[in-house]
Amino acid sequence: MTSISHHLDEVILLDYHRGRLNAGQTLLVETHLEMCPHCRMSLRLFDAIGASMLDEVLPVDMSDDALELALARIERPEEAPEPRVAPELPAYLKGIELPESVRAAAFKPRYWGAPGVWMAHLDAPKDGRGLTYLMYVKGGMQMPVHDHQGLEMTLVLSGCFSDDRGAYHPGDCVSCDEGDHHSPLIASDDCLCLIAANAPIAPKTLLGKLLQPFARI
Incomplete structure (x- = not known):
């Protein structure tokens, strides 16, 4: 639920x-x-x-x-730990105010899943069907209706989106599971979210099914 x-x-x-x-x-x-x-x-x-x-x-x-x-x-003399070097922030994230956890994480190059929508996956070992990625959507857009094939957690980093259950602002986290259909509507400002899903989404519209191979989510 x-x-x-x-x-x-x-x-x-x-x-x-x-x-x-x-x-x-x-x-x-x-x-x-x-x-x-x-x-x-x-x-x-x-x-x-x-x-x-x-x-x-x-x-x-x-x-x-x-x-x-x-x-x-x-x-026993302590061995000096290897200094941890944070990965360089990708160009597509520069200028965006981000939490330190996201700034320190490594993300792969972004790709466009649709006009006004890009994704960038976390550079981490593959874990079954799980997916973790940043998703940017231009303000005013509405995402196609989709279901979920497992737990999906979405954390708003900037901007705002809403669905039939409420509105979500920076810091808000919404969890969806199988049977939860929704069609997020992006507010006037562009929205950036961090998403961790146990499995890809299940589009319920023809447009969503056509776009999924490009979106890879």
């Missing part, structure tokens, strides 16, 4: 907390957390619950040389 709370589902947040999301879903959640104080508080609650549960864990006997091993590791 489509979520119109504009926040991440608690199950998704819990899976993120446990490290069970794929690379694309992780990027989307981290980006949303940058933009949403409400969900950051929910995540801190999971941390607090986890810490309280540790207090109830039964103690475990340590080996006789545990202290010596720990001291040896402390005294």
Whole structure:
């Protein structure tokens, strides 16, 4: 069922907390957390619950040389970590105000799926049928009606779009699943979204089916 709370589902947040999301879903959640104080508080609650549960864990006997091993590791010179070099921001994203998580991610070259619509996929290993990509749509356009073949999370980075369930602004996240048909309408300003989907969309119109091979989503 489509979520119109504009926040991440608690199950998704819990899976993120446990490290069970794929690379694309992780990027989307981290980006949303940058933009949403409400969900950051929910995540801190999971941390607090986890810490309280540790207090109830039964103690475990340590080996006789545990202290010596720990001291040896402390005294061992630390190796300097390799500096992490952020990928150069693609030309098509320059000039757009973006969250740090998106700026630090690597995206493939963009391609045009239709007039006024471009996509750029995350440069990450393929994960089954999953897709993670940026999608830019020119203001005033309406997307063809489509269904979903699995969970799809859409995070608005800039601009605004709406469907029959509400309007979505920067930082809002809408989750759709199989059986959720919608036809997003872009507001007057251009819209840029980050999308993490478990499977490609299922177009319900002839135009959508004709465009899907070009859109590759």
